[in-house]
Amino acid sequence: MGEHPIEGLMQTTMESIKDMVDVNTIVGDPVESADGLVIIPISKVSLGFASGGGEFSSNTRNNQNESNGKLPFAGGSGAGFTVQPVAFIVVGNGQIKLLPVDQGTNVINNLIETIPKLTNGLQNLMKNKGNKGNKSSKKTKPNDTEMENQQ
DSSP, rough: OOOOHHHHHHHHHHHHHHHHOOOHHHOOOOETTTTTEEEEEEEEEEEEEOOOOOEOOOOOOOOOOTTTOOOOOOEEEEEEEEEEEEEEEETTTTEEEEEESSSGHHHHHHHHHHHHHHHHHHHHHHHHHHHHHHHHHHHOOHHHHHHHHHH
């Protein structure tokens, strides 16, 4: 059995889509700013594809395709896609930041940025408490001024 006309139609459509959308559509080309930062755009691609066709017979008996055992074919296909910016990756000054376009994802980004600061703050707090405990443990007996204050 030979190739059906719908297969060629679908293959042509898919090749055209492949030419339009590639990985550079999702992760864009880096752009360097005047202050040395590198900005990389990130996008979301949505794609829809449809293809269809059918064979039909004609009412006339002298159609050449029918005499060969083949019926006439009619078909069509279509595709559409959208590209929506999602975020920008900013690289520079020894840091990498993700700047989302959608404000709803800002909560996650802020949480990720806050965790190291919180960890450093807790470590400093624990060190300070440890240093205070060491200072008071060095004193074994109160001096005269402290004794007068206690009375």
